[in-house]
Amino acid sequence: xxxxxxxxxxxxxxxxxxxxxxxxPRAGEALVRLQACGVCHTDMYTASGADPSxxxxxVLGHEGAGVVEAVGEGVSSLSVGDxxxxxxxxxxxxxxxxxxxxxxxxxxIREQQNLGxxxxxxxxxxxxGEPIRHFMGTSTFCEYSVMPEIALAKVDPEAPPDxxxxxxxxxxxxxxxxxxxxxxxxxxxxxxxxxxxxGLGAVAGCRLREAGRIVCVDPSExxxxxxxxxxxxxxxxxDGHVVERVLELTKGFGADYTFEATGLVSVMAxxxxxxRMGWGLSTIIGVAGKGETLDIVPRLLITGRRVCxxxxxxxxxxxxxxxxxxxxxQGQVEVDQFISHRMPLDEVNRAFELMARQDGxxxxxxxxxxx
Amino acid sequence: xxxxxxxxxxxxxxxxxxxxxxxxPRAGEALVRLQACGVCHTDMYTASGADPSxxxxxVLGHEGAGVVEAVGEGVSSLSVGDxxxxxxxxxxxxxxxxxxxxxxxxxxIREQQNLGxxxxxxxxxxxxGEPIRHFMGTSTFCEYSVMPEIALAKVDPEAPPDxxxxxxxxxxxxxxxxxxxxxxxxxxxxxxxxxxxxGLGAVAGCRLREAGRIVCVDPSExxxxxxxxxxxxxxxxxDGHVVERVLELTKGFGADYTFEATGLVSVMAxxxxxxRMGWGLSTIIGVAGKGETLDIVPRLLITGRRVCxxxxxxxxxxxxxxxxxxxxxQGQVEVDQFISHRMPLDEVNRAFELMARQDGxxxxxxxxxxx
Numbered sequence: 001x002x003x004x005x006x007x008x009x010x011x012x013x014x015x016x017x018x019x020x021x022x023x024x025p026r027a028g029e030a031l032v033r034l035q036a037c038g039v040c041h042t043d044m045y046t047a048s049g050a051d052p053s054x055x056x057x058x059v060l061g062h063e064g065a066g067v068v069e070a071v072g073e074g075v076s077s078l079s080v081g082d083x084x085x086x087x088x089x090x091x092x093x094x095x096x097x098x099x100x101x102x103x104x105x106x107x108x109i110r111e112q113q114n115l116g117x118x119x120x121x122x123x124x125x126x127x128x129g130e131p132i133r134h135f136m137g138t139s140t141f142c143e144y145s146v147m148p149e150i151a152l153a154k155v156d157p158e159a160p161p162d163x164x165x166x167x168x169x170x171x172x173x174x175x176x177x178x179x180x181x182x183x184x185x186x187x188x189x190x191x192x193x194x195x196x197x198x199g200l201g202a203v204a205g206c207r208l209r210e211a212g213r214i215v216c217v218d219p220s221e222x223x224x225x226x227x228x229x230x231x232x233x234x235x236x237x238x239d240g241h242v243v244e245r246v247l248e249l250t251k252g253f254g255a256d257y258t259f260e261a262t263g264l265v266s267v268m269a270x271x272x273x274x275x276r277m278g279w280g281l282s283t284i285i286g287v288a289g290k291g292e293t294l295d296i297v298p299r300l301l302i303t304g305r306r307v308c309x310x311x312x313x314x315x316x317x318x319x320x321x322x323x324x325x326x327x328x329x330q331g332q333v334e335v336d337q338f339i340s341h342r343m344p345l346d347e348v349n350r351a352f353e354l355m356a357r358q359d360g361x362x363x364x365x366x367x368x369x370x371x
Numbered sequence: 372x373x374x375x376x377x378x379x380x381x382x383x384x385x386x387x388x389x390x391x392x393x394x395x396p397r398a399g400e401a402l403v404r405l406q407a408c409g410v411c412h413t414d415m416y417t418a419s420g421a422d423p424s425x426x427x428x429x430v431l432g433h434e435g436a437g438v439v440e441a442v443g444e445g446v447s448s449l450s451v452g453d454x455x456x457x458x459x460x461x462x463x464x465x466x467x468x469x470x471x472x473x474x475x476x477x478x479x480i481r482e483q484q485n486l487g488x489x490x491x492x493x494x495x496x497x498x499x500g501e502p503i504r505h506f507m508g509t510s511t512f513c514e515y516s517v518m519p520e521i522a523l524a525k526v527d528p529e530a531p532p533d534x535x536x537x538x539x540x541x542x543x544x545x546x547x548x549x550x551x552x553x554x555x556x557x558x559x560x561x562x563x564x565x566x567x568x569x570g571l572g573a574v575a576g577c578r579l580r581e582a583g584r585i586v587c588v589d590p591s592e593x594x595x596x597x598x599x600x601x602x603x604x605x606x607x608x609x610d611g612h613v614v615e616r617v618l619e620l621t622k623g624f625g626a627d628y629t630f631e632a633t634g635l636v637s638v639m640a641x642x643x644x645x646x647r648m649g650w651g652l653s654t655i656i657g658v659a660g661k662g663e664t665l666d667i668v669p670r671l672l673i674t675g676r677r678v679c680x681x682x683x684x685x686x687x688x689x690x691x692x693x694x695x696x697x698x699x700x701q702g703q704v705e706v707d708q709f710i711s712h713r714m715p716l717d718e719v720n721r722a723f724e725l726m727a728r729q730d731g732x733x734x735x736x737x738x739x740x741x742x
Contacts, residue, residue, distance in 0.1 A: 304680065
């Protein structure tokens with residue numbers, strides 16, 4: 001079939017929206033009609049050419065929500081008409097990692113996905129017979145996409161797709177980092193560095209876990225306002241004195257949980273230093289620049305601070321994304337405020353421009369019937 | 372009373388063994404007749420002047436075992452004749468940290484201890500009326516010492532003091548890091564960097580926790596031999612290819628648990644990189660040089676590795692040192708091989724010289740009746 005898609009032709013050039021060929025789903029795959037898709041930093045990062053594992057041409061996009069239109073042979077967990085959220089972090093339910101409660105890093109299709117192929121090592125996307133590679137196993141900047149069954153979470157059809165799509169990446173990453181990776185405990189003191197989509201999700205996750213105190217740190221006043229709405233009890237500018245202020249707030253001990261959601265290694269170091277002596281846990285969520293390191297004074301560790309990272313919020317996507325969407329439908333997570341701009345696929349480059357100047361939290365591409 | 376003690380008079384100078392005055396124990400304190408005392412790197416580190424929080428004059432020593440000779444007012448957990456091991460890391464059983472299972476960093480006397488005073492802010496040691504400060508709350512390079520009740524673990528009198536004293540610091544630190552801080556699980560793959568007292572203790576701790584595979588890395592062949600005796604299943608030289616070899620051994624994944632017991636930040640970084648994707652835990656035990664940092668590529672964290680530190684093996688000393696000594700008495704921990712040299716207090720400077728040239732694992736000072 002013919003589909004309109006936003007293609008990364010050359011790094012550091014605008015995406016080119018054009019018609020491509022999309023083949024039928026093969027065994028273990030499903031054809032999804034996209035209804036909405038968030039535009040995430042990872043898309044822009046790859047488009048810029050900064051990602052050393054990036055490739056072109058490819059169809060970007062990974063924060064999608066849509067409806068199953070067809071399924072390939074052997075697909076048992078999805079049927080035509082199911083509402084789905086895409087999973088750049090799949091869940092096969094069979095590999096050593098999926099069977100282990102300690103990690104969500106499914107091993108099943110990692111290698112092919114990283115190279116831009118579907119699990120059988122080929123693509124469904126092409127142009128005049130030339131294969132076009134998939135991106136993060138999803139390629140959702142497209143009217144339709146073929147994805148592995150294990151990369152699709154079946155969700156409640158009541159969830160509006162323009163909100164549901166945010167659970168495909170940023171929002172789930174933040175919520176999950178607090179709720180599952182760190183496992184915030186009731187009454188605890190938490191500090192979240194960064195109030196973008198991920199940081200705001202972490203604030204909401206801390207609130208859902210009944211933290212006693214939630215500090216959110218961000219240089220932008222409008223973003224701090226959003227953090228308040230998500231449950232932050234205190235919001236501070238990023239003024240270089242954050243660690244000091246956390247220590248003052250906690251009788252010199254530090255916070256039980258800190259979260260870094262900026263991707264800046266200097267902020268990661270602050271998050272570690274702000275964690276509590278004895279048991280403070282610092283969860284790193286942001287993606288650092290190439291070659292950068294998080295430099296830790298070992299004494300901070302010896303005196304009881306711990307450091308971990310979180311990928312997709314530690315979520316096993318097919319099992320847990322539907323649960324988070326239920327929390328949204330029950331009114332426990334406020335999502336509307338995250339959608340700053342809605343636009344059609346053809347304006348995807350404008351979404352990148354808005355992101356580059358930090359205008360709003362998320363631009364969502366909406367397809368026919370998606371908003 | 373008059374006691375012979377090894378005094379640090381000037382940084383970077385030999386200790387001077389001499390007679391000092393020791394006052395009676397006050398409320399909450401006990402007088403201990405030392406029988407044996409290990410000579411640990413921390414003693415030498417402070418003697419060198421490298422420790423920014425060091426002070427002089429003071430009586431060094433913190434790895435002691437002895438017998439209670441007198442107790443001050445209100446002491447309820449110790450009686451005259453009890454055999455004890457000294458605890459530089461005390462356990463008051465009442466502070467917020469002692470009541471919390473997540474940390475062993477007792478807060479009760481921290482501040483005074485760090486300044487060289489007993490909990491009431493004074494010293495029992497003096498010379499011609501001039502107060503001489505205590506060291507790590509213990510000052511065990513001395514025939515007798517007065518210590519806080521909360522800094523003494525009552526142990527089985529069957530344990531020979533020259534072995535028991537090793538549980539006061541190095542050995543417990545290594546054992547506990549594996550058994551309690553990391554909580555090594557049966558069948559797991561562990562890598563221990565460094566085969567000094569602490570690293571060898573960690574190897575033994577991994578064995579006691581029934582690890583499936585225990586790799587120990589050390590440049591010294593005789594030390595690797597000791598690691599084999601403690602239960603290491605593989606011993607490697609520190610040849611710069613350790614991470615690579617760990618990945619080969621583990622199908623590219625890394626080790627479930629890694630332990631750093633060298634104090635070198637470059638080795639700490641290896642320990643983090645050798646930990647398993649998904650859930651590998653790297654436990655930092657060594658004390659790094661002043662101003663040095665452990666530099667971590669954040670991607671290692673995002674893909675599931677975790678980093679923590681361990682102080683005194685995470686042990687709550689009064690509760691758990693006696694248990695470790697029982698393991699020794701039951702033959703589950705081999706201790707004799709750690710004692711490379713025995714010597715009287717007067718030869719304490721020779722013990723430092725042996726340590727400086729890495730001759731053996733531990734020199735133990737023995738007092739009358741201690742060996």
